[in-house]
Amino acid sequence: MAQLSLGSSPIYKAKFARSTIFDPKLKFLEIEQTQLGFWNSSKSNMALRLQASTEGVALVQETTETTPKLINDSSDSFTEMKNRFLSFKKHKYLENLERYQELAQAQAPKFLVISCADSRVCPSYILGFQPGEAFVVRNVANLVPPFENGPCETNAALEFSVTTLEVENILVTGHSCCGGIRALMSMEDEENSSSFIKNWVVVGKAAKSSTKATASNLSFDQQCKHCEKESINNSLLNLLTYPWVEERVAKGLLSLHGGYYNFVDCTYEKWTLDYQKSNPKQETGGYAIKNREFWS
């Protein structure tokens, strides 16, 4: 939090936001994970960045702040993207033409997936959802605001997928080393901020409160990890504040699930909200879970 008081210029704020969301300590992982998507097109860039990473986190951080990388030619990335699209068309679309023609007429996904915007946690890639199988909304820290907060893009997607598509499952899936949760945990209580990030992640303040209440003896990193899971359950409870969600859950037409992807050791934890034993009106920790599984 000390960093916030150091400056208020737009440039500084941009740097602060970057360093908060993309924790320098995660730099190595970020480099390795995010570059996977453009592995072939970015080999030279990758080599440079990895070389830098061997010289220490501080140097990597310093380099990114003092020598901004100008975006003057993205043709390599788009050439690779074009090739991938044409490959998709040839090997997936045209080889399954009937299926894709059906999808061109209508969609009937069984899942709404609410995932973090983090580039390392694409739910379709990790969980294997094929086109038409999951309606997906992604936001910073995979949060679901309560009904009383009013409209936003996340609950617009929620309304459409539940009331029109009639999905049978909602999966709120979080992940390890979440920068959004870290930003939430770093906030001062009652802090007024012009940061869009902070004004969004404060949606998870109940999870932060219960984390502080039950895990204050842990290190800050461990508290963040605790809050990453607590906020998922908080979002599951928030889902029940939407009348058309709770009505379907009560009738057994809709199930609410939590998921947690640990990309450090590649494990996935999955559980289901026990609606009968949960109480969304309880300020913190009013949830019960069942059918917990750990995939490793």
Ligand SMILES: [Zn+2]
């Ligand atoms: Zn995240």
